[in-house]
Amino acid sequence: xxxxxxxxxxxxxxxxxxxxxxxxxxxxxxxxxxxxxxxxxxxxxxxxxxxxxxxxxxxxxxxxxxxxxxxxxxxxxxxxxxxxxxxxxxxxxxxxxxxxxxxxxxxxxxxxxxx
Amino acid sequence: xxxxxxxxxxxxxxxxxxxxxxxxxxxxxxxxxxxxxxxxxxxxxxxxxxxxxxxxxxxxxxxxxxxxxxxxxxxxxxxxxxxxxxxxxxxxxxxxxxxxxxxxxxxxxxxxxxxx
Numbered sequence: 686x687x688x689x690x691x692x693x694x695x696x697x698x699x700x701x702x703x704x705x706x707x708x709x710x711x712x713x714x715x716x717x718x719x720x721x722x723x724x725x726x727x728x729x730x731x732x733x734x735x736x737x738x739x740x741x742x743x744x745x746x747x748x749x750x751x752x753x754x755x756x757x758x759x760x761x762x763x764x765x766x767x768x769x770x771x772x773x774x775x776x777x778x779x780x781x782x783x784x785x786x787x788x789x790x791x792x793x794x795x796x797x798x799x800x
Numbered sequence: 801x802x803x804x805x806x807x808x809x810x811x812x813x814x815x816x817x818x819x820x821x822x823x824x825x826x827x828x829x830x831x832x833x834x835x836x837x838x839x840x841x842x843x844x845x846x847x848x849x850x851x852x853x854x855x856x857x858x859x860x861x862x863x864x865x866x867x868x869x870x871x872x873x874x875x876x877x878x879x880x881x882x883x884x885x886x887x888x889x890x891x892x893x894x895x896x897x898x899x900x901x902x903x904x905x906x907x908x909x910x911x912x913x914x915x916x
Contacts, residue, residue: 727907728904793842
């Protein structure tokens with residue numbers, strides 16, 4: 686089954702404790718992206734990756750890092766989480782640009798709480 | 801990308817057609833109209849997209865006005881599982897335009913409640 690898998694789905698952590706949210710897709714997609722969703726603010730893009738070893742900042746990259754060492758994985762790293770990073774996070778992927786019809790496939794989300 | 805305007809909420813009786821409107825009066829000639837939905841904090845789900853012709857798939861139909869300034873998403877027989885927030889998005893799709901072609905800006909959408 687084609688899917689985007691995120692882990693963990695739920696996490697409560699404390700300020701300053703480094704954490705990683707993993708994202709994996711099994712569709713051989715080139716493009717991957719991370720969004721956060723907050724009440725009243727909609728979905729905002731954090732980082733995206735056009736292909737392996739190619740990443741770039743989205744609209745709200747501060748406090749986050751990403752890496753793309755393999756095509757299927759795109760982890761989101763919070764080096765020193767703060768309470769304002771409490772949010773619902775989504776990973777998404779899409780086919781390569783030559784065939785891109787704009788359909789993004791989203792994961793089920795990771796709800797993160799930073800105390 | 802052009803901005804869209806959607807009603808904040810709508811109700812629909814179960815089994816009836818749900819017609820969700822979207823205004824995109826500043827849409828450019830090379831911008832597509834996309835619809836996604838999000839069911840109760842799950843990941844957004846792609847529904848359909850179109851440029852200027854009406855489109856239909858197994859989930860819905862998309863009707864785009866001739867001047868392309870507005871569109872309507874039609875769920876022909878709404879069920880309780882169609883209760884969700886529906887997002888109308890317009891954006892350019894290009895083969896070699898770089899990262900911009902992958903950007904999707906989600907507004908606040910329309911919360912559709914399907915009522916038994």
